Amino acid sequence: MSWNLDSDRPIFVQIIEHIELDIVSGKLPPGSRTASVRELAAEAAVNPNTMQRALSELERMGLMKTDRTIGRYITDDKELIDDLKNKIASAKTEAYLEDMSRLGIDKKEVISIIEKKSGD
Amino acid sequence: MSSLLSVRNLTKKYNYFPALSNISFDLESGRIVGLLGPNGSGKTTLIKTICGLLQPEEGGVLVMGNPVGVESKKVISYLPDSTYLGTGMTVREIINYFKDFYADFDEARAYDMLAKLGINASTRLKTMSKGTKEKVQLILVMSRRARLYILDEPIAGVDPAARDYILNTIISNYDRESSILISTHLISDVENILDDVIFLKEGHIVRFSSVDEIRGVEGKSIDGLFREVFRC
Numbered sequence: 146m147s148w149n150l151d152s153d154r155p156i157f158v159q160i161i162e163h164i165e166l167d168i169v170s171g172k173l174p175p176g177s178r179t180a181s182v183r184e185l186a187a188e189a190a191v192n193p194n195t196m197q198r199a200l201s202e203l204e205r206m207g208l209m210k211t212d213r214t215i216g217r218y219i220t221d222d223k224e225l226i227d228d229l230k231n232k233i234a235s236a237k238t239e240a241y242l243e244d245m246s247r248l249g250i251d252k253k254e255v256i257s258i259i260e261k262k263s264g265d
Numbered sequence: 266m267s268s269l270l271s272v273r274n275l276t277k278k279y280n281y282f283p284a285l286s287n288i289s290f291d292l293e294s295g296r297i298v299g300l301l302g303p304n305g306s307g308k309t310t311l312i313k314t315i316c317g318l319l320q321p322e323e324g325g326v327l328v329m330g331n332p333v334g335v336e337s338k339k340v341i342s343y344l345p346d347s348t349y350l351g352t353g354m355t356v357r358e359i360i361n362y363f364k365d366f367y368a369d370f371d372e373a374r375a376y377d378m379l380a381k382l383g384i385n386a387s388t389r390l391k392t393m394s395k396g397t398k399e400k401v402q403l404i405l406v407m408s409r410r411a412r413l414y415i416l417d418e419p420i421a422g423v424d425p426a427a428r429d430y431i432l433n434t435i436i437s438n439y440d441r442e443s444s445i446l447i448s449t450h451l452i453s454d455v456e457n458i459l460d461d462v463i464f465l466k467e468g469h470i471v472r473f474s475s476v477d478e479i480r481g482v483e484g485k486s487i488d489g490l491f492r493e494v495f496r497c
Contacts, residue, residue: 150457152488153480153484153489155481158481186436186437190458191457192297192458192459192460194460195477198477
């Protein structure tokens, strides 16, 4: 099954986001080995060059590492992963708040909506 | 470094009608490039000229430094836009034919792909549906270990599920040394696997850029940009 990719944003950016989520959610556990570029490209149904570019970027960010003998693996730096989680959470919250303010709902109402929802 | 494919000032006329006007571009190794344009924009003419099936009036083509000829044909695997195989032949006969013809033909790869698509090698081509015939031809072309694959409308006649399999075959079978030039109208189906696109309009290249650049800078899908550039 291919990954869900939007057609109007650069693919490598979306691949990065997808893998970031998998790292944060623990689907790709810290220190685990990743599949090869070719396998990942086939899974995502994208060009291997694009996958390579995304993985290089993830390496640059420190979320992945390459070892000559083991290959490519996910970082075991828990702090880095936590930072990433906070970053994603805050970006998603910002986007949500923006949507709400477009609907004319202020922060207080938003909070009461959330409380009502999480009480369900 | 010399490029895999180098097209220089190519002009091709049908009588006095210029199908290609002074086209120049280079293709490096390891790229998947979409050749996109509306009907009659010169896509097939360009492909046939690169493959040596048409003679240009001006300019020329170099494939790994060699002019079009025996050497260039050895490294180009070409899927034409119409069938050329004897329809009375079985798939197995055609595979033997290809094996005989092309030193780089990988028989095991061909049978593997046939099996995955559920095509029986003892079937004669003429008894197959249009889509199945297209699949067989694509399998034959992709089973060569070529340097440049040129696919003229490879997925037009096949169903969406097989289309996914074929695109998957394309990305998992080509290696870093090879490049693929795909001409198609089904842009949204292929745009995720393309590195670059060439937009052809009335025999001119109106655009040659990377897919990420188009998406990143203009915030548009290739399909969206195509519809904009070629609005009727």
